[in-house]
Amino acid sequence: MRLLRTQGRYGPELREVLPALTVLVLVACGAFAALTAAYRHLGAGVLMAAAALVAVVVPVTVVCRRPRLRRRLGYYTPHEIAELDPDGLALAVCHMLRRDGWTARRAPGGGVRPRVRARRADGPRLEVAFRPVAEPLPDEDPPHRRDREPPLRLVVHRGTFGARDTAWARARPDTRLVDGALLSRWAHGTPLDRLIDLTDRQTPPPG
Numbered sequence: 001m002r003l004l005r006t007q008g009r010y011g012p013e014l015r016e017v018l019p020a021l022t023v024l025v026l027v028a029c030g031a032f033a034a035l036t037a038a039y040r041h042l043g044a045g046v047l048m049a050a051a052a053l054v055a056v057v058v059p060v061t062v063v064c065r066r067p068r069l070r071r072r073l074g075y076y077t078p079h080e081i082a083e084l085d086p087d088g089l090a091l092a093v094c095h096m097l098r099r100d101g102w103t104a105r106r107a108p109g110g111g112v113r114p115r116v117r118a119r120r121a122d123g124p125r126l127e128v129a130f131r132p133v134a135e136p137l138p139d140e141d142p143p144h145r146r147d148r149e150p151p152l153r154l155v156v157h158r159g160t161f162g163a164r165d166t167a168w169a170r171a172r173p174d175t176r177l178v179d180g181a182l183l184s185r186w187a188h189g190t191p192l193d194r195l196i197d198l199t200d201r202q203t204p205p206p207g
Contacts, residue, residue: 074099076187086130090114093128100191124198125151
C-alpha cells in the first residue's frame with residue numbers, strides 16, 4: 001500500500017475526499033427534504049416536474065463535459081469553429097446538418113475546397129461550399145442533372161461577406177450566405193432553417 005501511494009496509484013485518502021463527500025450528502029438530503037415538503041403541499045406534480053428536469057439537465061451536463069461527444073452531436077463553440085481547418089469545418093457542418101435532421105456527406109473530389117451535400121426526407125437538397133468570398137470561379141459551378149431542380153447552394157464563411165458578395169447572392173435565387181455570426185448561432189444549436197430561408201426561391205431582381 002505504501003509503495004502504491006508513493007507511485008501515486010493508490011488514490012486519494014478518506015480525509016482528502018471527505019469534505020466533498022459531506023457536501024454531496026448534505027445537498028442530496030436537502031433536495032430530498034425539499035421534494036418531500038413540496039410533495040406534501042403540492043402533490044405528485046412536483047415529483048414529475050423534478051424527474052423531467054433531471055432527465056433534461058443530466059444529459060446536457062454529460063454532453064457539455066465531453067467536448068468530443070458534443071461536437072459529434074453537432075454543437076461547437078465559437079473558438080472551436082475558429083480553430084478548424086477547411087476539412088474540419090466541412091466535417092463540423094456535416095455534424096450540424098445531421099443534428100438538424102439532414103443526411104449529409106462530404107462530396108467526392110472536393111480537393112482543397114471541400115463541399116458538403118445534404119438532403120432531407122421532405123425533399124430539399126443542399127450543396128455547401130466553403131471559401132473566403134462568395135463568388136465562385138466560372139468553372140466551379142457543380143454539375144447538376146437537368147431532370148430535377150438543382151439544390152440550394154449554401155456558402156459558408158467564418159468572416160463577413162462584403163457588399164459585392166451579397167449582391168452576387170441576391171442575384172441568384174438558389175444561393176444562401178452563412179457568415180460568421182450566423183455560423184456561430186448555428187453551431188450553438190439554432191436550427192439552420194430558423195436562420196435562413198431554405199424554401200423560397202424568389203425570382204432574382206432585374207439587373
